[in-house]
Structures are given as C-alpha cells and as structure tokens.
Amino acid sequence: MKKIIWPSAVNGTISAPASKSAAQRAIAIASLCDGESVLCNTGSSDDVLAATRVCRSLGAEIHHIDQSEFSRESKFKKTAQPASSRPVAGLRIRGGIQKPSELLHCGESGLCLRMFSGIAAALDFPVRLTGSNSLLKRPVSVIIEGLRALGVECLSADGRLPLTIKGPVKAQQTALDASGTSQLLTGILIAAPLLKQDLHLRVKHLASKPYIDLTLGIMKQFGVKVEHDDYLQFAIRSGQRYSPAEYLVEGDWSGAAFMLVAGAIAGKVAVQNLDGESFQADKAILDALKQAGASLEWHQNKTVVVGKQPLTSFVFDATDCPDLFPPLAVLAANCEGESRITGTERLHSKESDRAATLVDIFTKLGINIRVENNIMYIIGGQITPAGVHAHGDHRIAMAAAIAALNAGGPVHITGADAVNKSYPGFFDDLELVKDC
DSSP: OOOEEEEEEEEEEEEOOBHHHHHHHHHHHHSSSSSEEEEEEEOOOOOHHHHHHHHHHHOOOOEEEEEEGGOOOOGGGGGOTTOOOHHHHHHEEEOHHHHHHHSSTTTOOOHHHHHHHHHHTSSSSEEEEEOOOOHHHHHHHHHEEEEETTTOOEEEEEEEEEEEEEEOOOOOEEEEEOSSOHHHHEEEEEGGEEESSOOEEEESHHHHHHHHHHHHHHHHTTTTOOOETTTTTTEEOOOOOOOOOEEOOOHHHHHHHHHHHHHHEEEEEESOOTTTTTGGGGGGHHHHHHHTTEEEHHHHHHHHEEOOOOOOOOOOOOOTTTGGHHHHHHHHSSSSSSEEEEGGGGTSSSSSSHHHHHHHHHHHOOOEEEEETTEEEEEEEOOEEEEEETTHHHHHHHHHHHHHGGGGOOOOEEEEGGGGOTTTTTTHHHHHBBOO
C-alpha cells in the first residue's frame, strides 16, 4: 500500500491503540489458566492476532467479544469509547494446553516468537515455531543458547526458523544472558510456574528492565508471584497456578509516541488511554519531549496533551526503549541543533535493520543523520518532500508519516500497510488530528 502524506498542522484528540506488548503477555497467561478469562481492549494488530493464533494451536479456546458482551458487573463497562471511535473489544479465553498438531506461526512478531519459545520450554512435548517475512530472517541463536542452558533441546535451520523446542526444563538454576533481548526471559518467567521444580535464574546484562516489570505485573494480576534480587536473580516457585481474571489492556506508549511527537512539531495533540504509572519502557518519550522543550500536560493521569513550542536538540539514551528511535528521529529532525540518541546496537534485528533504515529515509528527507559507535546523530533542518520505503517496518512507516507533517511538500510512503503490525488505525487517527 502506498500513502501520500501532505504537510499539515495538527489539532485534535485520539485514543492510544492497545499495547500489543501487554496484550500478547495477557493472552499467553490467560491461555495457561484453568478457567475463563476476559481481556478488554486487546486491539487487532497483526502481532496480537499472531499470539491469539499460537494459543489456539496450543489448545486454548479464544473468542472475540465486543463491549456489549462484558459481564454486567465487569469493570470494563466503565471503559470509555476512544476518541478514534475504534470499538472497545476484547477476547474471552478458556485456558488449556495440549500438544499442537501444527507449527506455531508467530507471523512477524519477535515477542511472540521469543515469549512462546520460553513457554514451550516448560512443556513435555515437542513444539515447532515458525514465522513469516522479516521474522524468517532474524537469527534465533539467542533463543537456542538460552534454552539449552536450561537443559532444553533446540533445533533450527542454520540458526533461522523454523525452530523445534523439546522440553521440559531440566536445570533448576542457570544463568541467562539477556543483553540482546528480555523477551525470552519473559517467556521463561511466564512458563516457570508450570514446572515440577522451583527455578532460579541468574540474569546477566538485562535489557529493557521496564518490560520485565510489565511481565511480572501481569503475572501478578493472574495470581503468580516472582521474587527477584534487583533483576540479577529470579526465583519462581513451582506449583503456583494462574487464576482466571478480567484484565484491561492499557494503551500503547510506543504507538502513542508518534502522535505525541506530531503535537510537538505541528500543533497540539491529546492522546487518551495512557497510564501514567505504566511499566512500558516507551513512556520515556515524555522525557525526550520535555528536554526538547515541547509543551506537555497531564489530565487525570490518563491523557497527555503535547503542544508545539520552539524545539532544541536533546541527548537521550534509548538502550532500554529502542522502539522509540523512529519517533525520536522525527523529533530530532525538527529541533534546532544536533541531537544524540544512544542505543543503536539494539536496532539491527528489528523488522528492518532499523538504524540503517532510519538513516536511509531521513537522508532522503533532507536531514543530516549518521550513526557512529552506538549513537545516532541528527541535525535538525528543513524536511524535503521525497518518496520513501517502509522496508516492511511499521515504525518506519509511522515515522515517515509524522515527519511529512513539516515537510516542504508531500511524502510518498511505499509499504505503508506495515503499520498493521502494531497500529492498524494509525492513518485514520492521523487524519483525525490533521488540521487541514
């Protein structure tokens, strides 16, 4: 799909899309429960659909529901309709795990692959996982090394998918290197209560600690506790059982970051359905916006309003929140001076080599950008009209669209449908706030 985005001011209110990170974790955990859970506001992104498909293959009964089907006493009855008019919908999940008769297909979701690899390690039957498009190109060596340390058999096709995992975990204690990703650790933590023995993990170089907090928080809401010593050691007692629950998926800070940056560079945008107490790492976009000089207001700790002000360069460490690089690049391109964003080493195995892709599209848009020694340097300037390619990367497509708001002419985005991976309503929401 090709989109043409014309320069425009913005002024409006939208609701943040559902957090696919929270939704995928909740879907996995609800599928491990003995009983029925109700998840509200799960969204319909490709990644959420992938997690739903995997859990169905593993034996869970999953049905889509709308707001009218929530129980009368449910807290979800009070859930407001979003400003974008997307229906508040969810899933009814009856848990159950059995040996799958087919490959578990993770689509293009890296979280889905790594999380369910960890969960598969706790099962006593072999599981095969695969994916599509960019996921087939990503190395799975981190998964293999991590699970083999737990005594789990892993086989792959030359370090790529498909991946065969045969559990259960044999080691009671081991070390896990989480410098590349915390997502495998998430899967192991979720699955650990299913084991016949306690599990003690020593974790080295943990990346994205906030996302482990997100995992632990959702596990707790379903009745399982994990003890840890400053994220260096984790202890999970066996014999714990997940209890069915009603769970409200919070808004996604990753997707909202683009709209907040739109407000900072082109007018004013209010984004509803954001939790000020969220564990999501990408909430750190607020720190970058403040540092750059944007106007920022909180309303009842659920709505963020960002307005345009003169913007100056900023210095930001995105090591723990690498998904912020694309919106941060847009922000930096509209700042006076040179901004520096650290953490580019976390970008090479995303849907695209995101560091190289950002350099490619922003260079085409007339911005001086380079990467050296794990740092991205961006000098603000006039964004020029151009044709860019999303490279199959949802966040690249969104970055190009927001950058186009301040361009000197239209920006043509090829492959714009990549946004369906995380934010299917992105272009609809962008039209809602454009002040044409």
